[in-house]
Amino acid sequence: MVFFVTRVGLPPGQIGSVLSVGAVAGLILSIIIGRVADRVGIRHMLIAIALLRAAAYGSLAFVNGIITYSVFMIVAIVGDQATPALQQALIGQIIKKEKRTTAMGIMRAVRNIGSTIGLLIGGLVLSAKSDLVYRLALMTNGISFVALAVVIAMLHTEAEDSSRPPSRVSFNTKTNKSPLRSVPFLGLIGANAMLLLHDSVLLVLLPIWVVQRTSFSPTMVAVLIAINTIVTVAFQLFIPRTRFGKRWRSILVGATISLVGMCVAFAVAQSQQNLVVVAMFTVFAVLALTIGENLHSIGAWDLSFQMAPPDRLAEYLSAFQLSNGLKAIVGPTLVTGIVLTNGLGGWALLAVLFTVGAYGTLRLGVRVINKDSS
Numbered sequence: 001m002v003f004f005v006t007r008v009g010l011p012p013g014q015i016g017s018v019l020s021v022g023a024v025a026g027l028i029l030s031i032i033i034g035r036v037a038d039r040v041g042i043r044h045m046l047i048a049i050a051l052l053r054a055a056a057y058g059s060l061a062f063v064n065g066i067i068t069y070s071v072f073m074i075v076a077i078v079g080d081q082a083t084p085a086l087q088q089a090l091i092g093q094i095i096k097k098e099k100r101t102t103a104m105g106i107m108r109a110v111r112n113i114g115s116t117i118g119l120l121i122g123g124l125v126l127s128a129k130s131d132l133v134y135r136l137a138l139m140t141n142g143i144s145f146v147a148l149a150v151v152i153a154m155l156h157t158e159a160e161d162s163s164r165p166p167s168r169v170s171f172n173t174k175t176n177k178s179p180l181r182s183v184p185f186l187g188l189i190g191a192n193a194m195l196l197l198h199d200s201v202l203l204v205l206l207p208i209w210v211v212q213r214t215s216f217s218p219t220m221v222a223v224l225i226a227i228n229t230i231v232t233v234a235f236q237l238f239i240p241r242t243r244f245g246k247r248w249r250s251i252l253v254g255a256t257i258s259l260v261g262m263c264v265a266f267a268v269a270q271s272q273q274n275l276v277v278v279a280m281f282t283v284f285a286v287l288a289l290t291i292g293e294n295l296h297s298i299g300a301w302d303l304s305f306q307m308a309p310p311d312r313l314a315e316y317l318s319a320f321q322l323s324n325g326l327k328a329i330v331g332p333t334l335v336t337g338i339v340l341t342n343g344l345g346g347w348a349l350l351a352v353l354f355t356v357g358a359y360g361t362l363r364l365g366v367r368v369i370n371k372d373s374s
Helices: 002-008 012-040 042-062 066-094 097-128 131-154 183-195 197-213 219-241 248-271 275-307 310-320 322-373
Strands: none
Touching: 002 012, 002 131, 012 042, 012 066, 012 310, 012 322, 042 066, 042 131, 042 310, 066 097, 066 275, 066 310, 097 131, 097 219, 097 275, 183 197, 183 248, 183 275, 183 310, 183 322, 197 219, 197 248, 197 275, 197 322, 219 275, 248 275, 248 322, 275 310, 275 322, 310 322
16 A cells, blocks of 8 residues: 555555445455355455456556556455455365365465565565565465465366266346345354454554553564464464364354453563563463364364355355455454444443354354254
């Protein structure tokens, strides 16, 4: 964004508006994209989306005003939001059932490593302060999605039934009702969004809390994020291989205990004066947060695979991904406007939200699975 503000001259307010429009568009179109993917083939749709993202991100290098920026960025955001559910659906289609959670864990670990490397490269690009370097970086980013499309096309298939041609899903709404017309499914989206508030804690609340509620140097934020990244990579490579990783209800209970423990640790840290004690409880809170978010991811993957009909995998997973959109809309305001400003009461409220979200996910998840299997 720095390039578009400082070099292209786009007002920050307009950039923010474009990002918001893109987020809403992605939220709406992801369900439609998922349903079309079930009809034309998930792999084909993922390749098309990757090439679309390549064109959009690469074209950002040639933006000369708010209109071109809006078109390319909105297309890129829609592709970004549609991709996670399609990737999970593809794993569900080409990977054997007992290996799906492991595959998702490995993919998440690789994504975390890639994000870290990307941030480091981004910092180097910004330090160059050169229009040419900025534009080359944007074009290179676009080319990377072409490489992604090639990789998707070359993926090996090992699932027993994945050699069959993609099923032709009817668009007749009388015979194929949208999962969004199911009240339990809508409730499940909302409950899962409550658990996903751990993302807002990590990415939005934690940096502000360290700066405003402790006497740590701002560099402490980087240390805590590094701890989260390292533990996440190790966690995602190890836990999905265990039997515990195959029971979504047990794992979501474990996630909730960890997230509530995080709230307690942050509340204690905030009430202490001794810097060493504050540091100890802060590190413990970040570890609890990291364990909770990773357990939640694994449990949610297993739940979503179980509730999605095989012939409508992309549609159901895309609908379930609306939890992320809901969290993105509500989360930042909730954690900064309520949790941060209300001290111990704010952390207590967050712990309650995690507990309610977990209870709702457990109860409604069983209902949705049983309804779809009946």
